[in-house]
Amino acid sequence: xxxxxxxxxxxxxxxxxxxxxxxxxxxxxxxxxxxxxxxxxxxxxxxxxxxxxxxxxxxxxxxxxxxxxxxxxxxxxxxxxxxxxxxxxxxxxxxxxxxxxxxxxxxxxxxxxxxxxxxxxxxxxxxxxxxxxxxxxxxxxxxxxxxxxxxxxxxxxxxxxxxxxxxxxxxxxxxxxxxxxxxxxxxxxxxxxxxxxxxxxxxxxxxxxxxxxxxxxxxxxxxxxxxxxxxxxxxxxxxxxxxxxxxxxxxxxxxxxxxxxxxxxxxxxxxxxxxxxxxxxxxxxxx
Amino acid sequence: xxxxxxxxxxxxxxxxxxxxxxxxxxxxxxxxxxxxxxxxxxxxxxxxxxxxxxxxxxxxxxxxxxxxxxxxxxxxxxxxxxxxxxxxxxxxxxxxxxxxxxxxxxxxxxxxxxxxxxxxxxxxxxxxxxxxxxxxxxxxxxxxxxxxxxxxxxxxxxxxxxxxxxxxxxxxxxxxxxxxxxxxxxxxxxxxxxxxxxxxxxxxxxxxxxxxxxxxxxxxxxxxxxxxxxxxxxxxxxxxxxxxxxxxxxxxxxxxxxxxxxxxxxxxxxxxxxxxxxxxxxxxxxxxxxxxxxxxxxxxxxxxxxxxxxxxxxxxxxxxxxx
Numbered sequence: 048x049x050x051x052x053x054x055x056x057x058x059x060x061x062x063x064x065x066x067x068x069x070x071x072x073x074x075x076x077x078x079x080x081x082x083x084x085x086x087x088x089x090x091x092x093x094x095x096x097x098x099x100x101x102x103x104x105x106x107x108x109x110x111x112x113x114x115x116x117x118x119x120x121x122x123x124x125x126x127x128x129x130x131x132x133x134x135x136x137x138x139x140x141x142x143x144x145x146x147x148x149x150x151x152x153x154x155x156x157x158x159x160x161x162x163x164x165x166x167x168x169x170x171x172x173x174x175x176x177x178x179x180x181x182x183x184x185x186x187x188x189x190x191x192x193x194x195x196x197x198x199x200x201x202x203x204x205x206x207x208x209x210x211x212x213x214x215x216x217x218x219x220x221x222x223x224x225x226x227x228x229x230x231x232x233x234x235x236x237x238x239x240x241x242x243x244x245x246x247x248x249x250x251x252x253x254x255x256x257x258x259x260x261x262x263x264x265x266x267x268x269x270x271x272x273x274x275x276x277x278x279x280x281x282x283x284x285x286x287x288x289x290x291x292x293x294x295x296x297x298x299x300x301x302x303x304x305x306x307x308x309x310x311x312x313x314x315x316x317x318x319x320x321x322x323x324x325x326x327x328x329x330x331x332x333x334x
Numbered sequence: 335x336x337x338x339x340x341x342x343x344x345x346x347x348x349x350x351x352x353x354x355x356x357x358x359x360x361x362x363x364x365x366x367x368x369x370x371x372x373x374x375x376x377x378x379x380x381x382x383x384x385x386x387x388x389x390x391x392x393x394x395x396x397x398x399x400x401x402x403x404x405x406x407x408x409x410x411x412x413x414x415x416x417x418x419x420x421x422x423x424x425x426x427x428x429x430x431x432x433x434x435x436x437x438x439x440x441x442x443x444x445x446x447x448x449x450x451x452x453x454x455x456x457x458x459x460x461x462x463x464x465x466x467x468x469x470x471x472x473x474x475x476x477x478x479x480x481x482x483x484x485x486x487x488x489x490x491x492x493x494x495x496x497x498x499x500x501x502x503x504x505x506x507x508x509x510x511x512x513x514x515x516x517x518x519x520x521x522x523x524x525x526x527x528x529x530x531x532x533x534x535x536x537x538x539x540x541x542x543x544x545x546x547x548x549x550x551x552x553x554x555x556x557x558x559x560x561x562x563x564x565x566x567x568x569x570x571x572x573x574x575x576x577x578x579x580x581x582x583x584x585x586x587x588x589x590x591x592x593x594x595x596x597x598x599x600x601x602x603x604x605x606x607x608x609x610x611x612x613x614x615x616x617x618x619x620x621x622x623x624x625x626x627x628x629x630x631x632x633x634x635x636x637x638x639x640x641x642x643x644x645x646x647x648x649x650x651x652x653x654x655x656x657x
Contacts, residue, residue: 088640
């Protein structure tokens with residue numbers, strides 16, 4: 048398939064979740080998806096900036112979208128919170144804020160027109176699974192995968208419209224296309240706690256431990272998430288959650304594109320699988 | 335004959351069990367009408383609450399397959415189509431004590447609602463003679479929140495509330511506080527926000543279940559965000575929540591990108607970051623998440639400013655940004 052997008056990586060793909068960027072780019076290259084990074088993109092506000100300066104959050108994302116429009120391409124993200132922030136801004140702009148925000152954007156020589164759609168790489172991979180399925184060189188037949196969607200991948204449905212927020216299937220479509228077995232765990236649509244890990248740390252630890260334990264009890268070899276923030280929370284904080292909750296601690300947590308990369312037979316080094324806090328070795332032995 | 339089955343969670347005050355009821359499919363039924371059918375034809379002991387049957391009283395909220403909704407406002411056909419099944423699991427809404435079957439107890443929730451000080455404390459210039467006039471634009475800021483019918487759907491799947499309700503309130507309580515805090519007729523919006531600050535205003539997980547489940551299209555998570563902004567504007571900037579948000583805002587203006595290394599000390603303070611987060615930091619370095627050089631550079635200097643940073647600064651600092 049040949050497709051071209053304005054790529055919005057988001058801050059964590061350039062720092063703690065760099066492996067998600069590596070895997071996303073490697074998978075895109077293999078599947079003929081051209082990612083043109085939006086020049087000068089800024090932080091989306093990470094669902095925090097609006098708490099203290101909602102206008103700054105909206106204006107920054109209007110700028111991000113205006114920059115993408117200059118490329119004449121739709122936007123693709125690999126982060127669910129970035130997708131939610133950009134799609135929320137787009138909705139607000141198209142529902143009455145476009146003209147006043149454009150007066151502000153004009154100071155930087157920009158104009159928001161409303162042409163670019165914002166999509167998530169999960170949706171792209173799920174919708175095109177039949178196309179890229181035949182390119183799976185290394186079907187992951189021995190691997191059982193528990194999906195963890197991440198709140199902002201599906202909620203709120205007024206903004207994240209791709210599929211039912213009550214009963215989504217895109218993750219399972221991708222897992223099946225990789226030749227792996229999907230495991231439906233009770234926590235698959237729950238929150239990981241990432242956005243409140245500082246003010247509500249005990250809650251975040253309990254949610255993290257629960258998801259890791261849920262996957263284990265369901266007989267899954269790993270958790271899989273399309274959101275790098277969920278991955279960071281469930282992976283980086285799993286040892287802390289283990290300490291306080293006595294559960295989890297050894298459940299590997301993969302980024303969506305890492306699993307797809309493994310199935311496509313992409314070199315493991317290019318997928319950053321050694322950059323995880325919870326070791327991925329037991330999982331890789333089955334791949 | 336097409337048969338529909340409801341597996342309904344029952345509770346008689348002591349014993350809890352799930353009971354199956356089957357009935358003949360008929361087009362045009364709502365989920366609530368189906369419940370009445372079961373009560374009238376099969377089991378008069380089945381308890382549920384309902385009144386208006388038009389989504390304006392909020393009495394009938396239940397869960398279908400684990401998700402809250404108003405059964406009076408949900409067509410059976412839509413529910414069956416959503417779950418691609420002729421069998422549905424009905425249970426009482428979550429995060430409420432159950433009285434009997436699908437009936438829940440609101441008494442403690444009403445007490446918690448009082449923390450929002452729900453009621454208009456009007457500005458002094460308003461009198462019995464002049465009334466409390468409000469422009470259409472001012473009303474527009476709160477009109478959606480006035481649609482709240484206290485059905486409890488927003489609280490049912492709230493991830494924070496499900497984990498621990500001791501340090502957090504039901505989303506509808508935040509919505510009620512926000513609608514008075516942002517009412518142009520209120521003498522002091524902070525009167526309603528103050529108690530929210532000590533009842534978990536910054537502990538919302540952003541799980542968006544409340545926004546997703548409200549049958550009236552209200553956004554309690556948005557109300558929480560709006561009250562956070564009001565609290566910060568009134569000088570309530572201390573604590574990990576406001577400091578965390580401020581760190582993102584600072585980075586947005588300084589370089590355009592998040593500085594992950596400075597984020598933790600900015601949120602928790604240098605001492606806590608250097609002591610309690612040491613294990614975490616070492617783990618990150620050991621697994622190669624970040625290198626020592628990178629961490630040092632990011633801490634001592636910052637990210638390289640993005641292309642067009644001056645434009646971004648103008649945009650977000652702009653006085654022209656609508657308030």
